[in-house]
Amino acid sequence: MSRRTHPSSGLSRGLHFLIDADWSPQQAFVVxxxxxxxxxxxxxxxxxxxxxxxxxxxxxxTGADIDDIEGGF
Structure with a gap:
């Protein structure tokens, strides 16, 4: 089963970009x-x-009390 992850941009659609599994360390370093x-x-x-x-x-x-934020201390 493959797990889908979304980039930090929050985008869930767009062009897929695959990194070749056969890159050499030098190729990866250049990128x-x-x-x-x-x-x-x-x-x-x-x-x-x-x-x-x-x-x-x-x-x-704005306007939020620190106690109102979920996961607050």
């Missing part, structure tokens, strides 16, 4: 570096806006 470079360039351009969005998503809901 890893490409993604790292892409992430760094996006951060350089949108860092402040991304930081604000991340803080927004991590903050408690």
């Amino acid at each position: 890893f570096e490409l993604l790292s470079d892409l992430r760094a360039r996006i951060w350089m351009r949108y860092g402040v806006a991304l930081h604000e969005l991340i803080c927004e998503q991590l903050s408690t809901p």
Whole structure:
């Protein structure tokens, strides 16, 4: 039985992207570096806006009492 996982973006539809099981460690490293470079360039351009969005998503809901949040301490 296969287990379906969704990306952190929350998207449940879209293009499937398969990673070849026969990649060499060197091939995997090249792709890893490409993604790292892409992430760094996006951060350089949108860092402040991304930081604000991340803080927004991590903050408690407005007007909510900490005791009202499920799983609170």
